[in-house]
Amino acid sequence: MVDRRGEGDEVGTTTSKPPAESVADVRERARAIPEAAVARLAVYLRVLSGMVEQGVTTISSEELAGAAGVNSAKLRKDLSYVGSYGTRGVGYDVEVLVSHIERILGLTRKHSVAVVGIGNLGHALANYGGFPSRGFPVAALFDIDPDLTGVPVGGIPVDHIDDITSICADREVSIGVIATPPQAAQAVCDRLVSAGVQCILNFAPVVLQVPDNVEVRKVDLAVEMQILSFHVARRADEAAVDVVNGVGVDGVVIRP
């Protein structure tokens, strides 16, 4: 829904475009916010929401950067992707910043979520308070087990996975969450895609194949653990290097 809102009008710089700018150029700039910056913006937003609750009205880049765990230059650059809404010599108005980040992240619109696979993780997700409170209402739950159909989980009755297409369309689901066993994940993904869902959050430890117009993010607990494991090993290696001076644990230097 394209709702033109008053607050966005003073952007100004938008209007001063050279006349000969191609569609490709504009599209290029539209995608110009780095993925990493988007992730950090979401973090800033959470920190800022906390500030609002504490009654803070103004914050400097230094303070916000500290609270978000990044350096202030990076923070300012990230915010510059959003626009120039700070006041030099003063800092940023917290509420203004919140509303602009929300706009950029597309949070002015509610995004209904469907969770597929109501096992341990699915239960946890259905009950997770962080979704609805941040603009992501859980609109539907699905499982393949007929015994679960109709059982309410977190206040929402579970539907059978065969009804996924019609229900997702009805309830305007825009984000699908896959919390099934790995064997089922690709099939579920295909169904979600054919139901018109364009964004998928995948907890199953498989690499999903999707068309180009669908965005997938994956959360893989085993991978996270293995990355941590790598760092444990690297630390052990470095400690060994300090002692032995040149050869790591197991007699292996990581990059020969």
Added chain:
Amino acid sequence: MVDRRGEGDEVGTTTSKPPAESVADVRERARAIPEAAVARLAVYLRVLSGMVEQGVTTISSEELAGAAGVNSAKLRKDLSYVGSYGTRGVGYDVEVLVSHIERILGLTRKHSVAVVGIGNLGHALANYGGFPSRGFPVAALFDIDPDLTGVPVGGIPVDHIDDITSICADREVSIGVIATPPQAAQAVCDRLVSAGVQCILNFAPVVLQVPDNVEVRKVDLAVEMQILSFHVARRADEAAVDVVNGVGVDGVVIRP
């Protein structure tokens, strides 16, 4: 524990080092595997494990890259960080590759895990089969609720959070998982750190402050959702750009 194992000895390249190499150089190379590559190596490892079960003995970079969802050049570069274990003209021996990736990721050693916060998510994590089956046995569970103490979850009795220091030391916990409400996360983190845990996987939506020698990875569901939301919005913008030719939804071009 430094256990020198036979399999690593034929590495060869390790021994042919120029004599005048500083400790700093070696340390430099030891950290030379990019974080992003480590994450992908974990994915390759999972795909390869599946191959082993299917009886595949040899695989080319092209095939493995397809299965892992990356291009083959990147895959080969990632594997080159691990070492040169392929055969030109043929491909990689699956089992050899598995064992070398496991070695690099530090999976030759078991890493005991403690889960703190036995709510919905904590339950799911304690019951998650993917941890123990991949070398991450769940050795301890903690919660602040005394009523939970002694109650077994996923076969392991919950301990009270006050005992965290001694129990983590006893059971040699090397990875702590924080699944508490956000208010409690920093305190729990501090306790884990003082218990000697050097790696933390944080599910709480807060930025943890830790000493330099502690590695933190965070999994933030709200942030993931917001990134997806951004992509939904960007798509809408691009569609609008195609029509209006230059101005996005809300009259705002994302990077002025």
Added chain:
DNA sequence: CCGACTTTGTGCACACGTTCACAAGCGGTA
């Protein structure tokens, strides 16, 4: 109104990661 001080926004240089393209190396074949 002016000058001192503070903080933003950004140009630039650098580092990191990705992709390309091809030489080097191996197995198979005659």
Added chain:
DNA sequence: TACCGCTTGTGAACGTGTGCACAAAGTCGG
């Protein structure tokens, strides 16, 4: 053994993201 086709491993080019450092722009006190 010599050749041929295939696949790896990697140097080098490229693009993206990060960090520095400073000009621009605002506030505040006098």
